[in-house]
Amino acid sequence: MTAPRLEVDLDAIEANTRSLVDRLAPAGIRVTGVTKAALGSPGLGAAMLRGGAGGLGDSRVENLARLDTAGLLAPRTLIRSPMTSQVDAVVRHASTSLNTERSVLEALSRAAVRRGTTHAVVLMVELGDLREGVLAADLVPLARYVDGLTGLTLTGIGTNLACQSGVVPDQDKMDALSVLAVDVEESLGTALSLVSGGNSANLGWALNTTDSGRVDDLRLGESILLGLDPLTRLPVAGLRTDAIVLVAELIEVRTKPSTPWGHVAQSAFGAVVPRPGAGTAVRQGILALGRQDVDPADLVPPPGVTVLGASSDHLVVDLAEHDAAVGDELTFGVGYSGLLRAMTSPFVSVSENRVVPALVSA
Numbered sequence: 001m002t003a004p005r006l007e008v009d010l011d012a013i014e015a016n017t018r019s020l021v022d023r024l025a026p027a028g029i030r031v032t033g034v035t036k037a038a039l040g041s042p043g044l045g046a047a048m049l050r051g052g053a054g055g056l057g058d059s060r061v062e063n064l065a066r067l068d069t070a071g072l073l074a075p076r077t078l079i080r081s082p083m084t085s086q087v088d089a090v091v092r093h094a095s096t097s098l099n100t101e102r103s104v105l106e107a108l109s110r111a112a113v114r115r116g117t118t119h120a121v122v123l124m125v126e127l128g129d130l131r132e133g134v135l136a137a138d139l140v141p142l143a144r145y146v147d148g149l150t151g152l153t154l155t156g157i158g159t160n161l162a163c164q165s166g167v168v169p170d171q172d173k174m175d176a177l178s179v180l181a182v183d184v185e186e187s188l189g190t191a192l193s194l195v196s197g198g199n200s201a202n203l204g205w206a207l208n209t210t211d212s213g214r215v216d217d218l219r220l221g222e223s224i225l226l227g228l229d230p231l232t233r234l235p236v237a238g239l240r241t242d243a244i245v246l247v248a249e250l251i252e253v254r255t256k257p258s259t260p261w262g263h264v265a266q267s268a269f270g271a272v273v274p275r276p277g278a279g280t281a282v283r284q285g286i287l288a289l290g291r292q293d294v295d296p297a298d299l300v301p302p303p304g305v306t307v308l309g310a311s312s313d314h315l316v317v318d319l320a321e322h323d324a325a326v327g328d329e330l331t332f333g334v335g336y337s338g339l340l341r342a343m344t345s346p347f348v349s350v351s352e353n354r355v356v357p358a359l360v361s362a
């Protein structure tokens with residue numbers, strides 16, 4: 001197999017989805033599986049659906065097209081506001097999109113009519129995180145506007161917190177969203193079928209609340225893929241954190257002094273971080289992996305191995321007692337930004353349904 005590669009355990013993805021679906025069901029909350037960190041992988045999307053996700057969401061229409069072409073029979077939602085220049089692809093590949101702008105909605109309406117289809121709209125409301133969403137006062141007028149457009153049907157409202165500013169989706173925020181859902185329903189005289197409370201950062205609230213109000217959907221990516229709560233980056237109880245790992249190959253293993261010698265200025269990527277263990281020799285390994293492949297700060301090395309630094313194409317580690325030799329592979333855990341960078345690097349392949357369950361391979 002080629003290295004570096006991401007190994008995705010689809011059974012673990014399915015199990016993580018199932019665990020969340022089952023635990024959110026008593027609160028009346030369904031799961032939309034978010035595939036964007038896996039570039040809309042059909043295999044991964046299918047695993048989410050097997051785990052009980054009611055539909056799939058992605059922020060890129062290209063990824064939704066990939067899921068569509070693969071023939072997955074599930075509602076697909078574009079979870080970023082559509083680009084005006086892409087509305088035709090959006091109504092073709094997505095059943096629903098999240099929206100905030102009248103001009104985009106108008107363009108979507110025309111595109112849906114052209115295609116002879118009906119496109120579902122979820123309006124996003126700003127509750128304080130200062131990313132997408134209309135202010136609460138503008139929601140009802142915008143809902144009425146959508147109601148008047150042909151080719152579109154307003155199915156719900158949603159919000160997104162903890163992405164731009166780290167604002168926590170707590171009971172107050174979710175109560176506010178529920179109140180807004182009722183406002184829209186009363187103004188339009190019709191029921192909304194979807195109130196989408198947010199992303200994986202909502203789990204702390206959703207798994208513990210006794211009052212989910214009108215919230216009946218979460219859009220979950222990171223928690224399913226990595227088993228982590230984005231608010232703390234700690235594992236979510238009951239979820240596997242090893243569903244996706246990054247494997248890289250050693251190209252040099254040499255015992256070297258622990259500190260550089262000579263006159264020291266900047267390194268290729270700025271200020272030099274002093275190495276630990278001054279004066280002792282280090283069993284240094286170099287992996288064929290670099291900043292072109294992954295965010296080196298977001299790697300979890302195998303037990304006993306320490307990341308010392310990284311440049312474009314080299315990851316330098318202290319192997320300590322690890323007996324790996326040149327040509328061997330090391331397996332790393334990845335965080336969200338590590339995963340994103342690796343998935344989008346042309347040098348990193350993706351292998352789904354890995355067979356080696358251990359976190360360390362040699």
Ligand SMILES: *Cc1c(COP(=O)(O)O)cnc(C)c1O
Binds near residue numbers: 222
């Ligand atoms: C990325 C994204 C999600 C999923 O977030 P996770 O933290 O990965 O669960 C949900 N909603 C929107 C709008 C997003 O952009």
